[in-house]
Amino acid sequence: MAKLEKFSSIYQRACERKGGPDAVELLLPDTLSAAQISEYSDAELLSVMSKRVFQSGFVWRVVENKWPEYEKAFFDFDPFKVLMLSPEQIQDRATNPTLIRHQKKTQAIVDNAYMVQQMTREHGSFAEFIAHWPSDDIVGLWQILKQKGARLGGNTGPYFLRSIGKDTFLLSQDVQAYLKANKLVDSGFTSKSGLKQTQKVFNEYQQQTGLKLAEISKIISLSVGDNHM
Incomplete structure (x- = not known):
């Protein structure tokens, strides 16, 4: 797996595309507690x-x-x-x-x-x-x-x-495109190996940022492509 881009760079790019931190914050999904x-x-x-x-x-x-x-x-x-x-x-x-x-x-x-x-x-x-x-x-x-x-x-x-509010990332078209373009996943997204690689990426970003999976997923999608949600 290729080296991860710093999440701060992804976040900055999302802010530039969407009009700043406040605009990005409004687009982040809600989750519920256990x-x-x-x-x-x-x-x-x-x-x-x-x-x-x-x-x-x-x-x-x-x-x-x-x-x-x-x-x-x-x-x-x-x-x-x-x-x-x-x-x-x-x-x-x-x-x-x-x-x-x-x-x-x-x-x-x-x-x-x-x-x-x-x-x-x-x-x-x-x-x-x-x-x-x-x-x-x-x-x-x-x-x-x-x-x-x-x-x-x-x-x-x-x-x-x-x-139902469970914290999960989504493999939208934009998220898949980002992971593939940055060579973070080398298998299909329906395969066990591809899903395992994807989970590893999100786990590392979660450890790096303290954000929820849903927030990380949305910010990545806002930072690239056509923002398919």
């Missing part, structure tokens, strides 16, 4: 997770506008009730014109309800499990969501975590 994340119910987590699955590849506004209908159709995303749906009821929801007609993403709600329920059984609380996962191996949590859940690979799992 105690705050622990307060989420399984239903709240399943709802946010399902919304992120549907927003992947869709116009986010369309999904947002339809979400009240999803809350009704899936019993406010109570995992136990979702898992009581029959195959015929799931199919009816997948073809319902008031929802989004997508069989696989609709089935993912059910599959992820099972995952949430299983994680709660194994760890006492899915929210607690997420809340106390260490930030220096956040890609490990991404992998668990991808392996145990449905349609949570790529950036969908990380976006879900960001949505």
